[in-house]
Amino acid sequence: MPVTSVTTDPEALTLTLVADFPVAPQRVWKAFTDPRQLERFWGPPGWPATFTAFDFAPGGVATYRMTGPRGESAGGRWEFTRIQEPTSFEVLDSFADVDGEQNPDMPASRMTFSFEETPDGSRLQSVTHFPSTEALAQLVAMGMVEGSTMAMAQLDTVLQDLREYAQGKGTRTEILSDQHVRITRLIDGPRELVWRAHHDSELMKQWLLGPDGWTMPVAEVATEVGDSYRYVWEPVGGGEGFGFEGELVHAEPGRRAVTTERMIGMDGPGTLNDLSLYEEDGATLLTLLIEYPDAATRDMILATGMTEGMETSYARLESLVLA
Known part of the structure; x- marks a missing residue:
């Protein structure tokens, strides 16, 4: 399993996920910036994502829906705020309604993804910044740690030739x-x-x-x-x-x-x-x-x-x- 650690910091209001892969960082970057590859792992097992929009540019928006095993649906929205190809990008991450618009009843957060070379391949670090301790606690209670870990565990099949x-x-x-x-x-x-x-x-x-x-x-x-x-x-x-x-x-x-x-x-x-x-x-x-x-x-x-x-x-x- 590629995930090496998932830690929360209530004082800094962050959740940090670290994962290591035996491929070059450019290959991991491609998986996160190509919607067809991203939807193969963005979502835990049983809740695959389908990206309906993906404008990968500062100010651009990506929208997706995850579909559960009984047809349940949950939407998400990214607004790209910073892109430094091929080492990092940042998004405003929020829940979304059926039209892809932000759901104001759920907390939004800021997520940064960074990709660096290691002696054995590459390391992904994802840091989620929450607006409050209540928001952090709410999303952790909803299974964010377990869901993220299982989602990243699916990346191996994406990064290699099938x-x-x-x-x-x-x-x-x-x-x-x-x-x-x-x-x-x-x-x-x-x-x-x-x-x-x-x-x-x-x-x-x-x-x-x-x-x-x-x-x-x-x-x-x-x-x-x-x-x-x-x-x-x-x-x-x-x-x-x-x-x-x-x-x-x-x-x-x-x-x-x-x-x-x-x-x-x-x-x-x-x-x-x-x-x-x-x-x-x-x-x-x-x-x-x-x-x-x-x-x-x-x-x-x-x-x-x-x-x-x-x-x-x-x-x-x-x-x-x-x-």
């Missing part, structure tokens, strides 16, 4: 918090086909099988928000099967689908599964963010060999896409 970052590493599982796990897998094929393979029941029955020795006789897919889905697996040759069911709660066709999930016939809370796809140079990075009800449930499910079973399925998926 194939270089993920090729040959198989399915990777990262524990982000007590409730959140992120699973990533590079699929050597276009996003359109990977999306189709997740939403065509006949294709799903060919690859979404977990370890060898299972079949998928039922694959009822949810295609519209509010639709229910139902998947059932049975062992080859007969025997006791199992299944999952849930609801599609948010969809951005072709790139993102969020579903609830619970085991058929089991009581208690389930999970929230946030699937997103990003294509670069003909390859697709599949990211699945899973929200568990608690750490105990998370650990119990991970201990079943989930990652290994998913890798077997994703390897079939890649073969299917390549075919």
Whole structure:
């Protein structure tokens, strides 16, 4: 994880984040000043940002909206006050309404981003200056420290070539918090086909099988928000099967689908599964963010060999896409 420290100073009314990267500072600068790259990490997992404006010049304005896993929306606004390319820039950072205008009911702050060379690559330092101790306390209580840390942890995938970052590493599982796990897998094929393979029941029955020795006789897919889905697996040759069911709660066709999930016939809370796809140079990075009800449930499910079973399925998926 690139973040090395996050500290608050109530006397100076600041929050300082420091992160180190194994690339030149010019590469990190580019990630923060290109809106298409910036929106890949500006926003914690499960709340990706979409920049609707980005006028990178003194006096210019950038606006964005972050969309939560259930379709919730939160807006932000930057006004660029100082730019010293390629070492630093400063913005007035505020919450924004649906039109991109500053929300006067929420505190605004001043943020500086600086980029410097280190023996191992580069260092990013972000300092947020708050107007009052109340504003600092309010935003920290809203999860600013945790959100910023998890957001910056996504920068690794942006700074490297996608194939270089993920090729040959198989399915990777990262524990982000007590409730959140992120699973990533590079699929050597276009996003359109990977999306189709997740939403065509006949294709799903060919690859979404977990370890060898299972079949998928039922694959009822949810295609519209509010639709229910139902998947059932049975062992080859007969025997006791199992299944999952849930609801599609948010969809951005072709790139993102969020579903609830619970085991058929089991009581208690389930999970929230946030699937997103990003294509670069003909390859697709599949990211699945899973929200568990608690750490105990998370650990119990991970201990079943989930990652290994998913890798077997994703390897079939890649073969299917390549075919």
